[in-house]
Amino acid sequence: MLALVAAMLVQLSDEEFARLHQDLAPPAGETWRSIPWKLAMLEARDAAAREKKPAFVWSMNGHPLGCV
Amino acid sequence: MFADAGVVALLKEKFVAVAVDEWYQHRQKDAEGDFYRKVVYQGPHNKPDQTTQGLYVFAPDGTLLGYTNHRSPERVKATLEKALEKFAATDAAAPEDSGKRDAAFARTPPEGGFVADVTSKVLGGYKAPKNAWQKAYQEALGRDHLWVTRDEAAALERGELASPLARRIARFHLVDNTRGEPPMWRAEDVRTLDVALRDGRLAGRVKLETSSGDRGFEGEIRGVVVAKDGAVTRFDLVARGEFWGEGRYTPNAPAGRFPLAVSIRLADAKDTARAVPPQGARDAMDYLRAR
Numbered sequence: 088m089l090a091l092v093a094a095m096l097v098q099l100s101d102e103e104f105a106r107l108h109q110d111l112a113p114p115a116g117e118t119w120r121s122i123p124w125k126l127a128m129l130e131a132r133d134a135a136a137r138e139k140k141p142a143f144v145w146s147m148n149g150h151p152l153g154c155v
Numbered sequence: 156m157f158a159d160a161g162v163v164a165l166l167k168e169k170f171v172a173v174a175v176d177e178w179y180q181h182r183q184k185d186a187e188g189d190f191y192r193k194v195v196y197q198g199p200h201n202k203p204d205q206t207t208q209g210l211y212v213f214a215p216d217g218t219l220l221g222y223t224n225h226r227s228p229e230r231v232k233a234t235l236e237k238a239l240e241k242f243a244a245t246d247a248a249a250p251e252d253s254g255k256r257d258a259a260f261a262r263t264p265p266e267g268g269f270v271a272d273v274t275s276k277v278l279g280g281y282k283a284p285k286n287a288w289q290k291a292y293q294e295a296l297g298r299d300h301l302w303v304t305r306d307e308a309a310a311l312e313r314g315e316l317a318s319p320l321a322r323r324i325a326r327f328h329l330v331d332n333t334r335g336e337p338p339m340w341r342a343e344d345v346r347t348l349d350v351a352l353r354d355g356r357l358a359g360r361v362k363l364e365t366s367s368g369d370r371g372f373e374g375e376i377r378g379v380v381v382a383k384d385g386a387v388t389r390f391d392l393v394a395r396g397e398f399w400g401e402g403r404y405t406p407n408a409p410a411g412r413f414p415l416a417v418s419i420r421l422a423d424a425k426d427t428a429r430a431v432p433p434q435g436a437r438d439a440m441d442y443l444r445a446r
Contacts, residue, residue: 099375099395107393111274111418113296119157122166124174124427128191129253131173136215141242143170143235144211146195148404149336150176152428153299 124152159228165235170212177207178437185257190217198222212238262432262439267305270422270429271390273328274298277398280413292407297332300433301419303387304443311390312382316352323445324392325361327435329372329417331398331405338370338402339435342446355380357392370400372415392419 099107125131128144135142145151156162166172180191181203195207197219210231212221221238223230264270275297284290303311307320325348330337340363350359357378364371374396381389398415401408422429436442 099377099393103395104377104393107395107416108391108418108420111276111296111393111416112420113272113274113298118160118163120426120428122157122163122172124172126174126427126430127187128173128175128180128194129187131171132190132213132215132217133253135171135213138171140169140171141212141214141220141238143166143172144194144213145172145174146177146180146211147175147208148177148206149434150431151174153176153431153434 126152156226156228156231159232162228162231162235165232169239170235176431179260179262181207183257183260185260186254188257188260193217194219210234212242214242262436264430264432265302265304265443268303268308269387269390271301271303271419272298272422273301273417273419273433275331275333275415275417277331277333277409278395278414278416280409280411282409289407292334295333297330297337299328299332299435300422300429300431301328302433302436302443303390308387311352311380311387312385314352314355314380314382316350316357319443319445321348321350323435323442324376324394324419325363326445327433327442328419329361329363329374329394331372331401331408331415332434333405334401334407335404336402336434337405341365350376352378352380361394361396365400370402372396372398374415378419387421390419390421393417 125134131142175191180188182188194213194217195211198209198211199222200207200209209222209224211219212235213219220241221234223234225231277293281293284293301324303320307317310317322345325345326340326342330339344363344365346364347360347362350357350361357376357380359376361376362373374394376392376394378392379389380387394417396415397412399412433442
């Protein structure tokens with residue numbers, strides 16, 4: 088832990104910047120992203136009626152696709 | 156649960172899927188909010204002051220066909236399959252008129268500006284996880300979106316960093332949202348924000364701390380900004396530093412100061428999730444003014 092905190096005191100180098108930017112990029116091909124999500128209930132309701140399907144709602148406090 | 160191929164296949168083939176932030180839909184006084192409440196109030200959470208978080212299945216006429224708040228793929232799959240059986244026995248009613256949207260809850264990205272993806276990660280400091288869920292939280296990427304206004308984008312194209320943009324990034328995006336909804340920083344929590352953009356390179360330091368000192372972030376920001384043909388074509392930022400404390404909905408942070416990094420990049424214009432407003436935009440005026 089001390090080593091980690093000590094590392095924070097070192098200036099962010101170009102290499103560290105590039106590595107962190109890459110490491111924090113959302114992974115490619117996340118399965119949940121392949122689902123064609125709607126963002127509004129009425130949009131889902133209308134599509135469900137057209138396609139004769141039920142609708143599935145993922146409801147959270149904090150948007151699920153914002154993923155907080 | 157959405158890492159499970161069976162759940163994902165079912166949703167893609169047999170359902171129309173929708174994702175919502177219940178903070179909006181639960182409060183909206185319009186057809187969208189009315190329909191949301193009509194559906195979810197048939198479930199176990201049916202009061203305005205209760206959270207309605209969960210997974211629901213409904214028919215187009217609003218009839219609830221299934222509900223669970225369990226995240227295990229088996230439970231979700233069972234809920235979906237049972238709902239499908241019920242749906243086969245119902246008629247899909249024609250949609251009603253959608254009417255006007257409640258403007259108080261409408262959030263759209265700033266016209267002429269741009270949207271960036273924001274991710275965050277705790278880089279260390281946790282105790283060994285006790286189970287798979289804890290491990291997942293400890294390794295999670297926090298995600299959000301940053302809105303940049305037309306004027307701020309124009310300033311970036313000129314090689315300048317507008318003060319509201321710098322403050323918005325600090326107050327609403329240098330947060331630990333890896334375990335849930337984080338508390339944002341108040342204007343007075345910004346103790347140091349010394350960030351400058353020169354020759355396309357952004358660099359500076361930031362210190363954020365609540366008045367009680369129970370939560371804070373102190374670190375460095377670096378970035379690369381490129382503009383071409385009147386548009387920002389690269390907006391790569393990284394903030395790295397020490398975070399301390401936690402919020403009501405982000406419990407179980409590492410003890411003491413721990414390393415946290417936040418990364419920002421232009422959002423993919425084709426990504427549906429790009430339209431999801433920033434968490435901090437619930438108070439849209441405060442978010443955009445970012446005093």
